[in-house]
Amino acid sequence: MELARLLNPMDPTGESREAKPGGTTEERLDSGLDSLKDEEYRAVAAELTQLRVDCSLPRPTAAPVPGESHTWREHVTEDGDTLLHLAVIHETVDYIRNMIDSSRNTHFLNTQNILRQTPLHLAVITGQANVCERLLLAGADPTVVDDRGDTPLHMACRGGNLACFSVLTQNGSSELLKKVMSTFNYKGLNCLHLACVQGYLSLVESLVALGADINAQEQCNGRSALHLAVDLQNLPLVQLLLGGGADPNHLTYGGFSPYHLTYGRHNADIRGALFPLTHSQLRELPDSEPEDSEDEGERRGEQEEAGQTDEEVVYDDIQWNGH
Known part of the structure; x- marks a missing residue:
């Protein structure tokens, strides 16, 4: 459907757009043409008329x-x-083709809307891999983040869009790609974390092969991709990450290893896969109480007989006003 037709206030059925309820089908598609008022439709149509773009001749x-x-x-x-x-x-x-071709290497390609989304973000949301490629080749910046801190690659990893993922990772320098893969969104998650949370094994494998830090910690609790896989009780993902070099002794900010997260869970296969790879001192929960030794038990007994506890200690060397 041509954009000029979409700008017509009447839809193909002959009904007015204003008669339609304003619903959305995706997280973003609420700022499209349906949100325009009648005068805005006419203004946009006039702008397009001035374009005089011959769509058949790029x-x-x-x-x-x-x-x-x-x-x-x-x-x-x-x-x-x-x-x-x-x-x-x-x-x-x-x-799309003519607008991009006439705007190569200009800031226009990276213009952000009120949700901080560029045309490249929207191309990923709508699953148009060919548009993603055309935008990148014309100079669109893949490092721009939206109001959630997501780059277009973050969106592709969250949505499992293999086509857009391939285009985004194959067009650009390796340094730029590593920068994007290491970027954390405003929830503290990078591209690998998002792919793990969604359980997209092929994307996880591809990200690791492309050089993503497999032990990178999400910024809320310090969990690595392996921690997230254990949290999700995803055995194939755990096995994939271990085979890709994930460190089973990596600790969260609270001092928990991936094996610690198996406590209270019912997947014995995950527990069995992590047990031989985890240091013995990292198998017990860090907040568990160690058994008292004989000397410690005797000391506690003497304190109890004297009516003292660890919190109540008598000092005889305190002076106050010379006394």
């Missing part, structure tokens, strides 16, 4: 045409969406 060069007007880049909806945001939301391929 531009052969990225260089701007002298004297060409780009006022359409300045149009922004009340939700902060540019025309490129809207075109990506509604998957109007021809408009």
